[in-house]
Amino acid sequence: MEPGPPTIPLAEAEALARAAGLERAWRQHRADVLEALASIARLRRHLPRGEDEAIEPCPAQVARP
């Protein structure tokens, strides 16, 4: 996914960081937190969505023959 500038308003970003318990990271590594939020926004644009609402999450394990 392409890198890009953070698009989330600062106050909203701070609220999200605090809600996630990342006060220290917000103080010391704010650019990293903003980039993390931007990364998630980019992911949401690229993440395929299941068309069928009934599809269940896939277990990692695959049956042995």
Added chain:
Amino acid sequence: MTRPHELTLAEAAAAIAARGLAPSELLADCLERMAALNPLLGACIRIDAEAALTAARRLDEEAPRSPLHGIPVGVKDVIDVAGLPTTCHSALRLHHVAARDAAVIARLRAAGAIFPAKLATHEFAIGGPAFDLPFPPARNPWNLAHHPGGSSSGSGAAVAARLMPAALGTDTGGSVRHPASHCGIVGLKPTYDLIPRRGVFPLAWSLDHVGLLTRTVEDAALMLEAMAGGHYRAGIEAGLRGLRIGFVRHFHERDEPADPEMAAAIEAAARLLAREGAVLREVTLPPLSAFAAVNRAILWGESAPVHSRWLREQPEGYAAITRRRLLPGLLLSAEDYLEAQRVRGPLRAAVGAAFREVDVLLTASSMDPACRIDDPAAVERTYPRQARIAFNVTGHPAITLMAGLSRTGLPLSCQFVAPLWQEGLLLRAARGYERAVGWRGARPPIA
């Protein structure tokens, strides 16, 4: 005369079985090699010479237990070896000492393997080459100014430079096959769950695979037999004739257009396989971007509980690049994580459907030769420009091996993928290609 460290695993095993080489002789030569080259390569972050020599001398006195008897195996430092630190290449874990062997180490130890070194990794198997950690990053033996790939970076560098014939790695988004691609060796990620993960520090448990790096396909089969049980060598010399190979050209042509030299090497591999009697047809899978997005959401979601305490209380304890890669996990929604897990089933089914028409797949591994290690933008670019991640999402076994050399002398690579649990078929295809292409044994200048 060939020095012991130059032998492949299979050659060393044969020499040990014939009593022409003692495990302690092989180890001593490998240790000498490590002492000479590791200051340049940074592949080993801890060399445990004394304990390894004690183990080797004990093995000198025994009848060979298996082909792994007396073979030095390097261990990525996210895997527990009893009594040694498992640092994950991180300041946050410098003093963590493993109480017991990881399951895979116990199996290899029972087979007679020796563990002389813990090997460099990207911090917690995720960051990237970092210069703000307690240990330097590993470097590429083909050109020390270049990235060896990662996260099993020390494993790739050590095996390619002939510090040891085999090494263990882990692979969550391509981390065994990336260093194999960049270092010109063989990297095997088996089917999900074939190798137990107990005692391996997790990154994302539903994507994590324990894998191996060797210089030849035969050596990979020998390692897999010791790690998983089973008889993987049996059919590897069956050849390519009649093998139905699906060529996933759109991965490197349209989804992530490859460097021209890499693209040419992959296309040449396809032509060579056809000349050797394989039946090639083009296969279309979902785009790489779909696999990559699903992998990323799952990785972020699953790494969050592993790292939440450190990210909240000591975020400065990580290298900057690691912190940036892990922080999204604490901000991701449960909906995004579960949506990725919902889409995972159809992606796995799409790959499974391809195997109704073909026996194995041929794809790109990396889209570019190794970049310079001191170019952060190029390093950043290397991680998404690959076709390995798809098979962490689906769990299919995959192997990367050398497909040529660039004009600048850096390895080019390709990847084979097989149906779930069909490692024997995978190794047969890879061995057939290895024999035909003739890159087996290619040596980096430092070797």
